[in-house]
Amino acid sequence: MAPSFEPLLALTLDEEPEANASIDRDQVLLVLLHGAHDGSVRSLIESARENLRVSRAIVPEETWTSINEAHEALASADPLRRGQPLLAQLESVGRTCQLISAQITDTMTRDFAYAFLDVGRYLERANMLLRILQMSQRMHSFDAQLLFDDVRFMGVLQCLGAQQMFRRRYQGRTSAKPVLTFLLKDADFPRSLAHCLVRIDRAFSTLPASGSLRQQTEELMAIGLPRDPAQPDAYAEHLLEALAELSDATTRSYFQPEPTPSLLRFTAQG
């Protein structure tokens, strides 16, 4: 396997990919798009569709149509066609995701369901940001070209669709510290970690009994930059664990508990 593909696959596969020098870009795309593993685009679209199937009474009707279109497009695509068709499939899925996001943002009432959707969306976004940062460091150790900071962090910004906005905020050379500051701490940029945490906190503020969850979120906000901006792997790992804990705590708080006797008494009388 060409070394630079390994971290990319590691982002989506459950286990470390086997080293295979002969794998090419099309094969990587194929695994990412149509692989049987849970992290492939196809599996993720299927999971999203199943989630929407049970929440159809809540989300906008067009969202169900859009996810069906994406699902059908992937199901009917010929995975053996190489080159441009695979890229086109990838881009098509990307457009569908943006469409669904816009449909939800623009047409859904800001109620509890939306708050949970927002929490989930920004947890996922923060998670992916941190994993891409991890990947950049791992790729750095494989690829000599990426020894240059500006090339490496330019790639990170491109991955996150952040290059143009970064340029508007920081002119000049693309180096580790401003990029990390922008991606982790600039709450004005919607793909930054800080922005994600602000949105998560705002969503929690609309939910009942969210005190401990908001406290957890604030603790995450207070974490500074990595000591060595060029080596964010361990830092990202720590934050990923904290985000996973926040996600679990949200599930425990709202979706798993049996009503306690005191709660039952209160609501039965009320």
Add this chain to the structure above:
Amino acid sequence: MLVSGYPTLTGYDEFFDSGGSPRLTTRSISDKILGLGETELRRRKLALDVDIQRMGVTFTVYESKSNIDRTWPLDIIPRVISSHEWARAAQGLEQRLTALNLFIGDLYGPQHCIRDGVFPRWLLESSRRYAPYCQGVKPKFGIWAHISGTDLVRGADGALAVLEDNLRIPSGVSYMLKNRHLTKRIFPELFADQQIQPVNGYISRLYDLLISLAPEEESSPCVVLLTPGVFNSAYFEHAYLAQQMGINLVEGQDLVVLDDDRVYMKTILGLSRVDVIYRRIDDDFLDPEIGNPASLLGCRGLIRAWRKGNVAIVNAPGAGVADDKLVYSYVPDLIRYYLDQDPILQNVPTLRLTDEQVRLEVVANIHNYVVKPVNEAGGYGVVVGDRADPGDLERCRIAIMDDPRNFVAQPIVSLSTAPTLCDGGVEPRHMDLRPFVLSGRSQYVTRGGLTRVAMRKGSLVVNSSQGGGSKDTWMFAMTLRQRAVWRPRPRRLPQNRDSPSMAHSAKCRRTKAWAGRKPCFSVAKQKTSSGWVGTWNEPKTSAEPPSLTPSSAWTCPNRWRRVSSRSLL
């Protein structure tokens, strides 16, 4: 024209008469649809199928293993029903459901029908759907079957008849609504040109019905739709109806019944009182305390809460006692008994196999009959005598002899056909019609209903669960002239439900004024606003529209006119 090779039929075709010309009802659209040519029809059909897939309109067939994404099969060519004919059929459906609700209430109450020898006690006692725990319960408005889907068929004579009553949890209404939504996209020009009657009033009527059933007068009662979950064949419908009404779609685990015998929904704010449950779960699985103890679909204590009057369940538990194909054979008698009226809609002749002579005749000539298990739905267990293989027929004979109470037999009805776009071109396919009736404070009948089509050539099995397809059902608005004479109003149910006998006598008193006349068109002599008076002439077959004969010489005494118009309510 696409239909040059349309086969000549022996039965009744909904689109063409016996001479091969479009019927009066289909004349205005025949050229516009079939005249498009096969290539254009197939292009539109492809667009239709893509739309169905995009919109995720599905109906799961359990035989197809884990595939819960079987797309809903919809034929592109609509079925057309005359609005005159439908006005009469709708009255028949209202009449039928009124009688059936009185019957169920009577069974779970004083049982006058048994005392008076109209309905045998042994039949009630052997009914699988009879729920003794409902005895003494008095649901709001006296209604048990709030939502019903009555299957209508048209035989060779062209008359609509009732094939069966579905009073438990009939499905299909969302497909009726979606069929219209999809067909509008495929034939926008026809909806612009023609006065096709809308069907989408159903959702608001259903919601109004549900909130009217709340046990206590509240400004905004909490209504939920209880679904068994995504693997149920009609899950699409459950989600669609909940979405359209804006109510919560819940599963059994989302509900809890507390010691106060009230039902609560688990929410992130705590427990929230539920007033009305539109359940899409069979009685047996509704409450493990009463039905199947292993059921995870329902909620423990639900029946207890309902019996105490703390929650309304739609349809009411126990309503299935009348959804038994053997009970169906008594419905004409029940209509006469409870309403003192002749049935407007006839039953398909049905043989009770509990009678030994009948049983022997059916077993000996089983190839002439359709044999149906009395408690199944969705076409499961139905044996069509002239199409079943010898092994199936033999098994059917044994089953009948073994448990005659569990089966009825009907002569094979050659269901009407209509042109359907098939692989080989436009071919006739058999069909039925499932209209939906809402019963509460008043009644509402859908305009038309869900037309179900047997997609295999010659097949009479139209059930969606058996791979049947569907058509949109069109009905053109009446002309102003027709409407001036035909003014149906919502039928109000008899209010006094304490005693069916009382309701019976009250109805008799009201109807004496027109006793002896046919209860539908023949009483519709009314002075119209324009000052002339018309009378309906009965059509020779119910499929043809009645004609209007103006008669300025006829005058109507005020007293009589009041009585006759009230009797139409």
